[in-house]
Amino acid sequence: MSTKPSIPQGTRDFNAATIRKRNYILQIIKQVFETYGYQPLETPAFENLETLMGKYGEEGDKLIFKILNNGLNNEKNIEKAKAGFALVLEGKNSSDITERALKYDLTIPFARYVAMNHTKLVFPFKRYQVQNVWRADRPQKGRYREFTQCDADVVGSNHLLNDAELAMMYDDAFNKLGLSDYTLHVNSRKILEALAQVCNATDQLVLITTAIDKLDKVSWDKLQIELSENGLTAAQLKTIETFISIDGNNEERLAKATHFFAGNPIAIKGLEEIEYVLQTASQAKIKVDFSLARGLHYYTGIIYEVKAPPTVKIGSIGGGGRYDDLTGLFGVNGIPGVGISFGIDRIYDVMEELQLFPENLETGTQVLFFNMGSKEASIAFQIMQSLRQKGVSAELYLEEHKLQKQFTYAEKKNIPFAVIIGSKEIEQNYCQLKNLQTQEQHIVVLDNLHEFLTTQPGYHQ
């Protein structure tokens, strides 16, 4: 038996430097959320399985991490468990085997929360949520099995100002992060629906939209073959081809699309909505992209997807959209909403690659007190404590090692200052304060140590 420790596929440990950088991202995004009046919410790591099942499409259901029931080997459960397992082997679910699952995203648990509390909430209800979610996907670049989502949603309002406001929140956050080279792709589920209508293929909506969503990777020639194999006629393909050839800047695209749909009422609605968001969130770097088709089944209006700067090869770093009736899934009708999500793990990877993190995030220990012998160390400890009381992050080297080792320790931990208090210094109530980067060394009277240290260049709170 190998006892080599390991962590599950697609998960990560985060060290201090990584956590500081992640917190830097989170703090900026949370601050934007708060500024726009969104309130925090947290929901459990796991939900009842039936809350989650069927909300993410067939493929999504397969990617939900399910939790095995306890007590399956209990005698009174054993027959049920066997029958349930037979169902599982057929690819079905059985509450006799599993009735809870790790949450797959933040939107559905939020909808569940709203449905449970709709009589108490004040609408429009704006909340943000930063929590881990889990997907049983194969890990690869920019894809993890445990990752953090960062969502903002507003429910109980149909007003398009919400949609525009969320676009501005993307813009604010990415500008503050130094990712102002992002692009916010925008489309509307209504337009895609209208396309299916114009093609006389309303039952093929999913097929058509997922196909054109691949256009940036797969050529139209190949997609045509795939679509015709699925029963689309040459005339239908021609219509789709005309639609996806719409190009130009945002205004031109909207104009061409208006012409293309020739008065189709659903299309007109969708186009007007995009037009409104474009005008209201005019500072955001929006690109009208009719090939955008987010897979999630619950979107009904505007859909968003954020692309990283083109130099970084990574999938989307955020996404969202409008849904008319999410809580209807939980028996409460008439609560529309719209939301966005930041994929902070991917934002982290992008910022790391583009070196966008500020240098001074490493605010660990600021002062190392050297150990000059056991008597000296206990006096140094008292002096260190008085600094700690004033908020200075300090530590004392515990062992009586030679100075070489103590210096090396400080260097490895990126501690900017060393305080040396030996017998000579103790006699005359001063210490040696050394800046380890510049090698400058000062004689400082102990009473002045705090003030002197905290005003030194290179000192961080």
Place this chain on the structure above:
RNA sequence: GUGGUUGUAGCUCAGUUGGUUAGAGCAUCAGAUUGUGAUUCUGAGGGUCGCCGGUUCGAACCCGGUCAUCCACCCCA
């Protein structure tokens, strides 16, 4: 779920057509240097070559399986 890549020291990697005792750099530890280091010198420790099996006189190397990894597809943040 499908396809491919790579598994050798703590880390990054060499290792010839299968041949005796598996190497390097970095890192670690000790000493030169008992109150001033990170860029000098000397030395030391460290390996079940992912795991299991097969072929062979002989396997880090060839074959089969398995696990892990990274990448791509599906889908997605």
